[in-house]
Amino acid sequence: MPTAIYGSPPRDVIEPPAGAIQVSPLVPGSQDLAAIAQASLDEIAVLVPPGAVEARHVLAQALRALRPGGLLTAAAPKDKGGLRLKKVLAALGCEVAETARRHHRICTVTRPEDLAGLQAALAEGEPRQLADGLWSQPGIFSWDRLDPGSALLLAHLPALSGSGADFGCGVGWLARAVLTSPEVTDLVLIDLDRRAVEAARRNIDDSRAALQWTDVRQAASSLTGLDFVVMNPPFHDGGVEDRTLGQAFIRAAAGSLRSGGTLWITANRHLPYEAALKAAFKSVRPVADSGGYKVYEARR
Numbered sequence: 001m002p003t004a005i006y007g008s009p010p011r012d013v014i015e016p017p018a019g020a021i022q023v024s025p026l027v028p029g030s031q032d033l034a035a036i037a038q039a040s041l042d043e044i045a046v047l048v049p050p051g052a053v054e055a056r057h058v059l060a061q062a063l064r065a066l067r068p069g070g071l072l073t074a075a076a077p078k079d080k081g082g083l084r085l086k087k088v089l090a091a092l093g094c095e096v097a098e099t100a101r102r103h104h105r106i107c108t109v110t111r112p113e114d115l116a117g118l119q120a121a122l123a124e125g126e127p128r129q130l131a132d133g134l135w136s137q138p139g140i141f142s143w144d145r146l147d148p149g150s151a152l153l154l155a156h157l158p159a160l161s162g163s164g165a166d167f168g169c170g171v172g173w174l175a176r177a178v179l180t181s182p183e184v185t186d187l188v189l190i191d192l193d194r195r196a197v198e199a200a201r202r203n204i205d206d207s208r209a210a211l212q213w214t215d216v217r218q219a220a221s222s223l224t225g226l227d228f229v230v231m232n233p234p235f236h237d238g239g240v241e242d243r244t245l246g247q248a249f250i251r252a253a254a255g256s257l258r259s260g261g262t263l264w265i266t267a268n269r270h271l272p273y274e275a276a277l278k279a280a281f282k283s284v285r286p287v288a289d290s291g292g293y294k295v296y297e298a299r300r
């Protein structure tokens, strides 16, 4: 019987089941847990994501995929959902054994016979259309509203032209605006989150758009001579603030642009991106500073 793992829990918190296939949407190339046949897994280990709706959904999907009596080991850091983990699994109909290790709560359960208790959690975490018609899913960055940093960029973004990319495209807010310019010839949308790429695919019905489920830091080396890049770069890696991620996005953008090409970037104003922009670009122009966010135009 196959086994699976969701995410990359520290090995001294959960030992991955032997031969486990990866099912996290944040690992490009992994399998979709929702597409794994019901009652087909012997064992699954889950590093539970921090969002409450997303966490319930992933745990319900994991239980659905297990054969009756199959084993789920779930762990979460104490301050990122670990303290509620036992209660969440009990509400899904499981008898829970709980331990603690390395600031994580670790729960083990066997799949309950009756899966009826999973239905609400399965439904509430599904992809869905928001009021404005955009597809999204709990767990995607700012899944149910336009992020204020992206809103500030959209308020200042001019009509762009030529060939470009949207680094960390999410569900496609920036791409949708960029593609309103008829002068844009093609746009590559890249995101590490499969759910975001799938939502963006539904949201961007435009033959000029190409979507890639991959890590910008790797994909950028195959993109050259671009006229523009737009981005609201991530600053969390695995739930932990990581300022080097945005700086790597800036260097990746500089490497992908032609001389004279432009980067339009928005970020929380506390993030130290100005030095990275100045190091990689010929000129850097602050465009807006409002509501805790900053927008820059940087010319290569």
Ligand SMILES: C[S@@+](CC[C@H](N)C(=O)[O-])C[C@H]1O[C@@H](n2cnc3c(N)ncnc32)[C@H](O)[C@@H]1O
Pocket (backbone or CB within 6 Å): 141, 142, 147, 150, 167, 168, 169, 170, 171, 172, 173, 174, 190, 191, 192, 193, 196, 214, 215, 216, 217, 231, 232, 233, 234, 235
């Ligand atoms: C701050 S969000 C911006 C999303 C979208 N552009 C918007 O405006 O709503 C950053 C996005 O980058 C994605 N991301 C994080 N790390 C990444 C990586 N290494 N490569 C590609 N995308 C990444 C996240 O999944 C997230 O969708």
